[in-house]
Amino acid sequence: MIQLKHISKHYPVGFGKNEILKDIDLRIFEGEFVSIMGPSGSGKSTLLHILGLLEEPSQGEYLFDGEPVHKMNEKKRTQLHRGAIGFVFQAYHLIDELTVYENIETPLLYKNMPAAERKSRVADILDRFNIVAKKDLFPSQLSGGQQQLVGIARALVGEPKVILADEPTGNLHSDQAKEIMELFKQLNEKDKITIVQVTHSELNATYGHRIIQIRDGIIA
């Protein structure tokens, strides 16, 4: 489903360059649950951003469902974003001025979905995550775990093929973290959603099928 060929990424620093990723080859199959691990600054977040089209590689090829992403224009990429990829962030990144309901609804708005369908989709997901009672609250009124739940709900509502999670439990207590990881596992097994997560935690990594270790920009 996802195939990276000779991907590298560097930033210019002074007269030289700072290499973050070096010649990465990676394949992720449909239905997999992959954990990317590595020390700080190893390039794992950058890798995830490249997978999520938020950043462009300096070199190399990226095929998503067999299609060459690196050759797509901005518009095509945005469409891929909307249709196939859901993001979960460490800091949740909910929009403060929107309610829980509206936060979840936002991706659907960008898909130009009719109002009725939008409503039922959001209602479904609120129901499934047991947060119907919280739908009119603003993010600041929720605990961290609840905020992350909303973040995941927002990632899921567009029915993506793959969820990319950047340290989704990094800001949470261990209890809350466990809950979130169970949820990911369930999504992977029942809904057949491909999941790629970046994590520091050995424990969280074990929820996945496969662990990719990155060190100094190279897959170990």
Next chain:
Amino acid sequence: MIKNYLKIAWRNIRKQKFYSFINILGLTIGMTCCFLIFMYVRFELSYDSFHKNKDRIYRVVTDVKTPTELIEADITSAPMGPNIKADFPEVVSSVRINQSNTLVAIGNNKYDEDKMVYADATFFDVFSFPLIRGNAKEALTAPFTAVLTESNAKRYFGSEDPIGKTFQIDGGKATIKVTGLMKDVPENSHLPFDMVLSLATAEAMGQNLTESWGNFGMLTYLLLTPGTDPAKLEKKLPAFMESHIGSTMKGNNMYYTLHLEPLKDVYMTSKRNAPVKGSMTNIYIFSIVAILILLIAVINFVNLATARATERAREVGVRKSVGAYESQLTFQFLCETMLLSLFAFVLSVALSQLLLPPFNLLAGKEIAYNIFSTGAIVWFLLIAISVGLLAGIYPALVLSSYKPVVVLKGAFSSSNKGLFLRRGLVVFQFVITIVLIVGVMIVYYQLLYLQGRDLGFKKEQQLVVEFGGVNNMKERWHDIKQQVLNVQGVSGVTFSSAIPGRFQNSAYSNIEMKNGEMQASNINLYFVDYDFIKQYEIKMVAGRTFLPEMATDSTQAMLVNEAVVSSLGYNKPEEIIGKKFDQWGRKGTIIGVMKNFNYRSLKETVSPLTMRIEPEAFGPLTITVDPKNIKKVIAGVEAIYSRYVPEGRFNYFFVNDDFDRQYRGDFRFGQLVLTFAILAIFLATLGLLGLISYIVIQRTKEIGIRKVLGASVNNILLLLSTDFIKLIAIALVVATPLAWYLMYKWLQDFAYRIDMPWWVFLAAGSVAVVIALATVSIQTMKAAMTNPVKSLRTE
């Protein structure tokens, strides 16, 4: 989708109350100014547009050329109009208009009528002043007939039907019958009047309208056939003049050239005079001021929005990562600005409506009563939308261009993006502010100068009473003077035909030149008595004044001013003494030369003036009064007046007040500029306040650290102010030449003007610095006074 945008926009407006307040208040003030000025400009440009034939009506004007000067007059002589109509088939109709005033008497009631005109019967053919009663073709054909406006008819006859009613004019010399009733003249007519008398009346009362080719005083308008090229007609006019009075022109060495002016140019763009005159310069100035004030408000918005852009950056990142196009985000942010702008629009419309009455007062005319009835509201909406776009587009582009990775990683704190632009815009605002401050100071300085300048005659404590209605003045003026002089508190009395600051006649005059030839020209004329020069303290530079003991002085003597001396080519005033003159049937010699005195507004240089003694023409009586006895004097003079003019109305005024009335328009201009300058300063301060409060928030941590390291409150103040002081210094450098140039242009309107004082620029700069410092200090104080432990802990 839009609903979502509006929702988040609304929540943002409410969340950021302070910034929203600054933005909405700024935009509202800016738009309100803009709307009101828009109404004013539209009104000024609408003059005479209500005439159905406006594109075919032309005013005939005359260039009078003598060997020494060229007079560009707005008037013609009486025979010109009818003869042009008779000679040229492309002229459908011509109408002559003579502005006049009189005292109307109906039974025992007296009414001052200073807005009356005499006009040909063709008046209503050429112009579209709709008649309510009476026949437009015949109402003004017979002598002693009049058409009244609705409100004037009400003034004279109350609710009675005015048609067929009569009234008397000129102290009972003629009885006039009302033959028509017309709608009131629209405010935007360059010819204001509330009564039209048939020109045949003037003729019947002895005015020669058929042969007096050299006697100027008539406004003449032509209605041309459709498709006539006025330029072609104008080219035929010199031959026309030649055929009628060619030999006279040659004989007098005085040549008339006729020109045609489109009606639409008469009020605004023509450089010649008109009964009511507009000023294109003012239109430009106000339009520019309106745009500048709006720009200041827009700049406030742009500055605040870009400075605060980082606060919205995370939202941009999130939205992009869930699939928003950049264009969608741009649109979203534009929607927010638009919402603010429309909010301000609604407030501005309401505010403009509220402010219309005082604005009418300030402008000195009824521009409009109701904003909604004028159709201007569509334009206002367009202005509001443009403002929204102008203010919103740049911040929207900046915001929507943020890269999600950069933003969401959290490494992104404050950007210097747009810092340069922001500084530029602050400089721009201060340039506008400084220019306006300089403008206000120079306008007022100039006006004070005009009021304080020595005019060359005494204008204080001179009371003027109009004795124009006295019968047989020639016999009685001595008695009147003697009686007024006996009133306690009166120290001097003099009769004349005109007084400084008011209209004076001009006369076709022949005066001997150096080479002995007689030169004809049209010269201003005062008829005075023996005391005039002494009582007005006018200085003589050569010869002597009129003396009662010189028998010939009463008919054969003339005084001229220095302007006459130089216009006739004499080098020294002494040279003109004893030269011959021939004026209005009187012949004699020049006995004295007066020092130039400003008998008209200081906008003009002193033009040639002659004085003679001619008691028949006496009207105003100038009375020098003791300021302690003014009330008694007025009562005493009134008693004398009513004995001599029982049917008249007693009117008095003081020369200095009356003279300063000529600058009323300029004072009004000064007030308007002052108002706008204050608004501009207020808006710029508001923007500065917002910007600084944001900067202070951003730098709270830095301030805390500096304080921990030992910085005093003053150090912190200096740190934050220095940036702005630098910007103001730059603004001052840019504003100085600009303000100098603009005010230089404005001062050109005045023949007597101040040298622009250098300190005005310094003062304006200081005002800007003080305002900026005050604003910075208030905001900074708060941050600098807080305990650093507090601000650092929150980080």
